[in-house]
Amino acid sequence: MWFDARTQLPLGMVSFDRRGEIFRSFDGAYGLYEDGNKRVMDGKHPYWSWGHVHAFDVQTGQMTRLEQMASMSGGHKMMVNDQDIYDRYLTNGALRRLGN
Numbered sequence: 767m768w769f770d771a772r773t774q775l776p777l778g779m780v781s782f783d784r785r786g787e788i789f790r791s792f793d794g795a796y797g798l799y800e801d802g803n804k805r806v807m808d809g810k811h812p813y814w815s816w817g818h819v820h821a822f823d824v825q826t827g828q829m830t831r832l833e834q835m836a837s838m839s840g841g842h843k844m845m846v847n848d849q850d851i852y853d854r855y856l857t858n859g860a861l862r863r864l865g866n
Contacts, residue, residue: 783825794819806836808846 799806799813
């Protein structure tokens, strides 16, 4: 794993399979969540977080891209500093409910 010494954020990571050979390579990008006059706020300031991650499978040559979205099907929306996130998504009951 490689980190930016200035921000202490992960820049990239390589994972290995059971044989010790390179399996996947990950890299991400970060930034403020603002586009012109549109902003996602984190209190008084624009939200700053990861925007996307590339996961490259070295063994198959396939690329997967993870992207942080504003919303998705099922009524799920991106939230920032919301106290209810834990109860909605991370308790055992929430995981059972979401898994159905």
